[in-house]
């Protein structure tokens with residue numbers, strides 16, 4: 001399923017919440033909408049499921065103008081995780097997750113099976129959580145239920161409005177990792193709203209930055225950190241170069257394509273690489289930190305198995321940070 | 328630690344003990360003379376009196392010493408039952424001590440009220456499960472009922488008044504229950520949809536709230552009076568209405584006034600209940616694809632229910648009392664006995680009206696409590712509402 005905003009505008013009283021937004025999301029893509037609070041992210045998102053009617057312009061789902069689709073019909077086939085979780089407090093966790101299948105009048109057995117499957121998918125054992133009341137859940141558990149509820153009827157499109165906003169950074173990272181795992185198997189078309197740049201970089205296939213209702217930039221995460229536009233530079237912060245290095249592996253910098261792995265995160269030291277060397281699956285940010293720590297300008301690059309691959313120098317890091325290296 | 332220091336039942340225990348030592352009942356020769364005031368100790372006699380006082384000391388010491396909360400609550404239950412038994416026993420003793428007179432009777436004094444009050448509070452604070460509550464009630468009421476049924480209650484003043492007008496009493500009781508019941512039902516049938524409309528549309532909401540607020544500020548006597556004139560006029564003009572029993576006095580104006588009074592808590596709470604539904608829940612409901620109707624029945628109404636039911640509870644309990652005033656315009660009910668008693672300066676007759684009034688109010692309040700626990704989702708927070 002594809003999505004598209006075409007010159008969409010929305011004004012509340014006299015404030016332009018969304019100003020001439022044109023943007024496309026392709027099938028299976030995870031697009032992150034990011035920007036300061038009040039810049040129009042939620043409003044843009046709600047245009048897709050018709051919770052907000054654009055004043056002018058249009059929104060298309062799979063090439064079809066959404067204003068021609070009955071609102072309830074449209075919404076039952078678009079997963080929606082709302083900003084403040086918004087679980088129904090008077091319904092059990094299972095009933096919350098079953099909300100859309102019930103609207104679609106599924107058979108009871110089918111609903112029960114689906115609820116169990118989904119709770120287990122989002123890491124909440126059904127035996128333990130199905131009958132729980134939302135008020136008893138922790139912030140992280142509530143957000144998982146919110147995601148499960150959105151996925152219930154297996155919609156091809158998922159709208160997520162700051163879905164992990166209300167939890168501590170540690171839980172947030174766990175939720176992000178699990179969401180990436182789920183998304184890698186489901187392959188939904190996702191619009192993901194956040195105001196957390198690290199989250200955007202970690203999750204997004206592309207990142208759309210909004211400012212005062214307008215689209216300021218759309219780019220893959222690596223490119224975005226190289227964007228010279230003053231607002232984008234300011235938004236991505238003083239440590240944008242470090243963020244860029246955090247996205248690249250040592251292997252990529254020395255011409256040996258290597259994905260960053262969880263083990264690579266722990267860098268050389270403990271994970272078995274000898275002193276003065278760095279694993280190819282570590283990030284360049286970690287490599288820089290190790291150089292600074294050791295007072296060296298170069299490190300041996302070794303494979304995760306410990307085989308020597310080449311040399312990583314400060315010049316490699318400078319080049320990567322400047323962005324001449326393809327990301 | 329908070330559990331260790333429960334002030335309310337402790338105060339009730341002291342109240343019970345004090346009530347035993349305060350004047351309990353007056354022995355009178357007829358309805359109007361001042362009688363001989365006796366306290367519990369005097370009525371029980373030195374032997375039983377001493378036993379009772381020592382038991383009270385024992386219980387108080389026990390409460391202070393006991394660390395185990397559930398065992399302490401068991402002690403409250405026992406003390407509550409004993410307080411109630413003591414009330415019945417003392418009344419019977421007083422009846423046995425009566426000597427001659429035209430219409431001899433036992434008139435309750437302060438102690439008579441203190442003991443059952445203490446009993447009520449103690450039992451209330453001992454409750455654990457619903458079943459245990461019923462067993463407790465039976466254990467508590469059985470000996471008292473047996474004593475009174477055994478004819479020993481004859482001498483008690485309220486019973487004298489009662490046996491003098493049994494038939495009338497039950498008629499008025501039924502009239503009372505029917506009147507307040509119909510008023511609450513009409514107020515609910517009108518008030519809930521009105522509240523829903525008011526919360527949907529400001530143009531309806533503002534005048535409706537202004538109206539129900541205004542009604543509440545009119546004293547009930549004045550409201551009954553206000554309704555008499557127009558209804559009398561209507562009745563004169565339209566014979567059909569007169570045939571239906573609509574006149575300036577009687578049940579019709581009373582029912583209208585009582586309904587108007589019951590409207591306020593119901594409308595108010597319906598509006599408050601629907602306003603309490605967070606925007607996030609509404610957004611979620613719509614976002615998942617609910618129609619407006621589905622949103623109302625599946626999300627808004629169940630979430631507003633705690634408020635709505637609390638409003639009905641308040642309205643019902645108030646209506647029980649307000650209905651007594653309706654007797655003044657000829658609607659009947661327990662108020663008849665109260666106002667007759669006031670007119671004849673006969674406190675016993677007043678009590679014959681007031682005691683069932685209190686019992687009905689408590690029963691109605693408890694029934695709503697039961698219904699609220701049954702109907703409101705356990706996932707909802709009832710804090711801030713009297714559950």
Ligand SMILES: Nc1ncnc2c1ncn2[C@@H]1O[C@H](COP(=O)(O)OP(=O)(O)O)[C@@H](O)[C@H]1O
Pocket residue numbers: 012013015016017035036037038039040041042043044
């Ligand atoms: N229903 C509404 N009525 C009036 N103003 C609104 C409404 N929804 C959003 N706005 C305003 O529009 C702007 C954009 O809001 P929103 O899309 O929620 O921003 P974001 O999600 O990026 O924080 C804000 O200034 C907000 O106050």
Ligand SMILES: [Mg+2]
Pocket residue numbers: 041042043083161
């Ligand atoms: Mg928002």
